[in-house]
Amino acid sequence: MTDLRLAIQRFDPxxxxKPRMVExxxxxxxxxxxxxxxxxxxDYMDHSIGVRFSCRQASCGSCGMKINGRPRLACYTQVDELGGDSVVAQPMDNYAIIKDLVTDLGSFFQKHAQVTPRLVRSDAREQDNPTxxxxxxxxxxxxxxxxxxCIKCGLCTSACxxxxxxxxxxxxxxxxxxxRYTADVRxxxxxxxxxSLDxxxxxxxxxxxxxxxxxxPKGVDPALGVQLLKRHVMSGKPPHLAEEASKEYRAPQTQT
Amino acid sequence: MRESRLMLIQYTTAVLAVALVAVHLLMQGIITPYSTAISFSTILSIYRSWFYAIFLEALLVVVLVHGFNGLRIILHEWKQTAPWSRWTDIGTLVAIVATVAYGTRTVILAIFGGVSG
Amino acid sequence: MVETLKHDVVIVGSGLAGLRAAIEAARASGGKSDIAVVTKVQAMRSHSVSAEGGTAAVLYPELGDSLESHEFDTVKGSDYLADQDAVERFVKAMPGEIYQLDHWGLPWSRKEDGRIAQRWFGGYSYPRATYAEDKVGFFEMQTLYDTATKYDNIHFYQEWFVTSIIAEGGEFRGFTAIEMKTGGFAQILGKAGILATGGSGRLYSFATYGYSSTPDGMATAYRAGIPLKDMEFIQFHPSGLIPSGILITEAVRGEGGVLVNNQGERFMKRYAPNKLDLASRDVVSRAMMTEIEEGRGFKDEATGLDYIHLDFSPIGAEKIKARLTQIREIAIKFRGIDPVEKPLPVKPVCHYVMGGIDTNIDGATKLKGLWAAGEAACVSINGSNRLGANSTAECLVWGKITGAEAAKYAEGKSKPSPTGESAQLEEKRIFDGIFHGKGGTNPYEVRDTIQKEMDKNVFVYRTGEGLGNALRKIRELKAKDFLHCEDKSRVYNTNLSDVLEVESMLTVAEVVIAGALARTESRGAHARRDFPERDDKNWLKHTLAFPGPDGPRLDYSAVTITKYQPAERHY
Amino acid sequence: MSVGEEKAKNRRGLSGWLNPYHYNLERWAYVFQRVTGLGILAYVVGHLGDTSFFVGGPTGTGPSSSTWAFMSNLVENSFGHLILVLVVLILVFHGTNGIRLIVSELGLVLGKPGAIEYPYKAKSLGAVQKAAIGLAIALALVAMVWTYLILFGGTI
Structure with a gap:
């Protein structure tokens, strides 16, 4: 098999x-x-290459980067599927570069936290002391x-x-x-x-x-979720009225 | 104003604009042959018909509101400082009012301004 | 310069146990405690996200399950090395944890009536693995992380690499850590600490673990004089995908999949006539290795790896696509095989360490003010062989227990203000010694050699001779000059943290091998060819490894036995 | 502070709007929607100017001294007609594509979320979207050719 030409964008701010490409x-x-x-x-050519990774099976979302121009997970992209003998690795767009391929996702996690990404319930007691x-x-x-x-890899946001x-x-x-949380029946x-999104x-x-x-990479289809949510933002009504539903069968049952 | 109200305006003006512009284009190029359509007398008769005058005025308002609001959105997405946001909002309103006024002036003067062919 | 940061409770590790502990500490203190979660990865990157098949809990006593049954299965699975008081506490706490996660938003898979669904797992006498498709660990992590966003008093230090424990007068005071982003060095002081740093499976190259699962936390505790317990017991999961070792969940067999040798034979009937493919993992892995050694396996041409077929066909396409979504994705992407159509090549693979930082039933370590939870800890409910679906469960239960205990302990104490001497020494060791250090040995080569040695000599079947060779090899590597750093920038210097990881790997590998060499019996996952029988008379005890001048000093402690006397295991 | 601070920000900026290379058809449509929108707005403002000459009457007898004839001479030529042809092209594209966007942004025609199967295909980027964008391009081209024939047909 022929060798692979791997070009990496190197940059230690x-x-x-400014960044430079090294092959x-x-x-x-x-x-x-x-x-x-x-x-x-x-491991074997230059120990100072900065790259972030962990699970190597597309579960953790660490290794998002731009590969041959498109945001992808490095662990989830096979060299073969790119065609040709050269791979160009660059950091994801729209996130500050910490070093080489490593980007700062601080604001990304912050924005996630700002949309109240958790179940909100009126039965606080039951929610924290479930029966x-x-x-x-x-x-x-x-x-x-x-x-x-969603594995919070950040590819979508870098592509937006x-x-x-x-x-x-x-x-x-x-x-x-x-x-995801608004449409959850709970x-x-x-x-x-x-x-808050309006x-x-x-x-x-x-x-x-x-x-x-x-x-x-995980089939989330964020664009679908966002468009579906827009309709509810326009009307001011969430997808379902949980208060109504919870009175009936969603009420926690007593232990038998 | 809630952003969704502005978007509702944007969507509504978009749909209306598509309909009105379609009619406008058909009138200028197909229903009447182009050379006739842009002749002074044809245009004068259009302005002097109440129906078409209202039509043109509606086209004016709808397209300008849609266009300048669209520009406002683009500018907001471009930069996010508070003064930028405020001045683009004000600028958008001013631009809409000014251009609509200017266009309306043409319509009114064409009808009442003693223009004759 | 050493920066000083102060919190009430400092948790190291952001996996299942760490997050569960953080939430519980935040909750137990009524929002008063100031909690830090220090993690060498980003949030949501811990390897807990890769747990797949299920979390065990007794949810349906009315349908025939019982706490006693879960208890007994766990103790029997452990080959009677589990502490039975801990198992009892664990089993009782679990149903509540499942409902808790449901209430925080976890999308547990459902039965038609809307109640939570469960499936079969190996070694159980009831289908009590609670599941959410085959991404259980991922969904649990997501739910806990998202829930943690509710608490303003949980502060995340993401990509901070903890290097040592600060203790004074026999009490915990805090940790020292490198901030990867800047290369800064800090002491993060706390009234109470929790180590939830996960397992050490990257001692092996063929492992289900992510690349970040190195034994830093265990080694850090060990260096501080806290013993590591039962480290020789390493679980080899029967189905690691060839060639990457990515986990193919036991749920495949739970849903009906079967292991087949090159004769087309469902060989498990010869090894576990009752439970067949759903015997406990140690039993199945040994059976597979025996099949391979006796010539009934397959060989992967590209890598030379031996394997066995995992046949999905009894499950049916519809169920595979609905309940084993991730497995199908992994198989197609990483092996080019759609399991709906063809069997997958699998081989026993390093998956879990039963041992860990020695703790009592509350998760407290020997160092006052420091707790440990999850895979990093050894309570022990897993003994010499853990049952599938019990590890995510353990993370939840002892995450909660240690979080509450640590918060309670911190409440009555004033903030520590130590001299900073030990942090300065640690800074010198790392930055003067390693960052500016010189040496000729590539640390990544050292890592590869450790993994190769462990793969070869500390695998499913072990011998005194192989273990002896491995121990010699590890000690040779320890003497090499790999403690240096080629990357001379402080910014995101993974070269530096990798060297520290390799150092931890050597430390812990030595403990594993020393324990295995000393234990002259076969119990659970520790199978000695030269000592094939379980020896309750001499070895019904936990191994404790303390740091000594010439390697680990081994000691032993008693196993707590309450209801179930050791008996011979049959599946 | 650090020497590469400015470059380290790494936000893509306007090239993120304008350069859809490596991305999907819908992204190209997004770029054209934005660019054509701006183009149309510019044309409309200009068009307000040129129509305002009307009030000058055909021969300068009205309130304005400029005349319709003056304006007509200015724009009724090959160059002006070419502009018109292009305006019709972008108008029809912007309008048709805009209808697609409105319908989609209100969550219609995108498909319903549900169980997904590997290899994943985003429902929101399905055949309906591709067809609608294709339709927008086709209608725009037809309208352009038609306009061309109307304006230049006589002289060719």
Missing amino acids: SRDP YTVPRRQGMTVLEALLFAR KEYLIKPDELSKVLQFTY PTVATDSKFPGPQALAQAY DQGGAERIE SEHGIWRCHFAGSCSYVC
Whole structure:
């Protein structure tokens, strides 16, 4: 098998005025992922290459970067699928660069936290001292399931054109999670959640370019969630009225 | 104003604009042959018909509100400082009022201004 | 310069146990405690996210399950090395944890009537693995992290690498840590501390663990004089995907999948006639290795790895797509096989360490003010072999217990203000010694050699000779000059943290091997070819390893036995 | 502070709006929607100016001294007609694509969320979107050609 030409964008802001591309020649093997190629270069060619990774199975979301121009997970991209003998690795757009391929996702996590990404219930006592589960039908569950697959890798937000300029926009990840919790039949915080998104730099700054869904490795389809949420923001009503429903079968049952 | 109200305006003006512009284009190029459509007498008769005058005025308002609000959105997405946000809002309002007024002036003067062919 | 940061409770690790502890500490103190979660990765990157198949709990006593049954299964699975008082407490606490996560938003898979669904797992006598498709660990992490956003008093230090424990007068005072982003060095002081740093599976190269699962936390505790317990017991999960070692969950067999050798035979009937493929993991892994050694396995041409077929066909396409979504994704992406159509190549793979930082039933370590929870700790409910679906469960239960205990302990104490001497010494060790250090040995080569040695000699079947060789090799590596750093920038210097990880790996590998070499019996996951029988007379005891001048000093402690006397195991 | 501070910000900026390379068809549509919108706004403002000449009457007898004829000479030529052809192109694209966006942004025609299967395909980027964008392009081209024939047909 021919060797792989691996170009990595190197940049240590504490020392370099601007980024530069450095090429490494890495022995290629069948089924090799881009992460494996990067780690080979780091372990055996230049220990100072900055790359972030952990699970190597697309569960943790650490290794988001731009590979051959598109945001992808390095562990989830095989060299073969890119075609050709060269791989170009750069940090994700729209996040500050800490070093080389490592970006600062601080604001990303902050924006996630700002959409109240958790179940909001009026039965605080039961919620924190549960006696039994809240009942959910399998089909009700399946409506939110794909949005729960989000691994917070940040690819969608780096792909979003609005995020490219608007620093206050929550971004596709946070908005899709706002939908995930608002659409959960157990949730009762939808009204406040959607009100908070109805602002100058809120949900309406999404123009459905769809790049978030295009790059999402886990099938979340954030663009779908965001558009579905827009309808509810427009009407001011969450997808379901949990207060009503909770009185009936969702009320926790007593132990038999 | 809640952003969703502004978006509702944006969507509504968009749909209306599509309908009105379509009629406008058809009138200028297809229902009447182009060379006739832009002749002074044809245009004068259009302005002097109440129906078409109202139509043109509606087209004016709808397209300008949609266009300048669209520009406002683009500018808001471009920069996010508080003064920028305030001045683009004010600028948008001023631009809409000014351009609508200017266009309305044309309509009114065409009808009442003693223009004759 | 050493920066000083102060909190009430300092938790190291942001996996399941760490997050559960943080929430409980925040809650137990009524929002008063100031809690720090220090983690060497970002939030949501801990390897708990890769737990797949289920979390065990007794939810349906009315349908025939019982706490006693879960208790007994766990004790039997542990090959009677578990402490039975801890198991009892664990089993009782679990149902509440499942409902708690439900109430915080976890999308547990449901039965038609809307109640929480459960599935079969190995070694159980009731299908009590609670699941959310096959991403249980991921959903648990997501739910806990998202719930933690509610508490303003939980402060995350993401990508801070903890290097040592600060103790004074026999009491915990805090940790020292490197802030990866800047390369700054700090002491993070706390009234109470919790170590929830996870397992050490990256001692092996063929492992289900993420690359970050190195034994830093265990080594840090050990260096501070806290013993590591039962480290020789390492679980080899029967189904690691060839060639990456990515976990193929036991739920595949729980849902009906079967292991098949190259004769097309469902060989488990010869090894575990009752439970078949759902015997406990140690039993299944040994059976697979025996099949392979006797020539009934397959060979992967590209890598030379031996394997066994995991056949999904009894499950059916519909159920595979609905309940094993991630497994199918992994199989297609990382092996190019759709399990709906063809069996997957799997092999026993390093998956869990039963041992860990020695704690009592409350998760407290020997150092006053310091607790440990999750895989990093050894309470022990897992003894010499953990049952599937009990580890995520343990993280939840002891996350909660240690979080509450630590918050309570911190309440009555004033903030510590130590001299900073030990932090300065640690800074010298790391920055003068390693960052500015020189040496000729590539630390990454040392890491690769450790992994190769562990893969070869400290695997499913062990011998005195192999273990002896491994111990020699580890000691040779320890003597090499790998403690240096090529990257001379302080910013995000993973070269530096990697060297520290390799140092931890050597420390803990030595403990594992020394314990295994000393234990001249076969129990649970520790199977000695030269001592094939369980020896309750001499070895029904926990191993404790203390740091000594020439490597680990071994000691032993008694196993707590309450209801269930040791008996021979049959599955 | 650090030497590379400015470069380290790494926000893509306007190229994120304008350069859709490496991305999906919908992203290209987004770019054209934005650019055509600005173009149309510029044209409309200009169009207000040129129509205002009308009030000058055909020969300068009205309130304005400029005349309709003067303006007509200015724009009724090949260059002016070429602009008109392009305006019709972008108008029809912007309008048709805009309808797609409104319908989609209100959560219609996107498909319903539900169980998904690997390899994942985003429902929101499905065939309806591709078809609608295709339709917008097709209508715009047809309208452009038609306009061309109307304006230049006689002279070709």
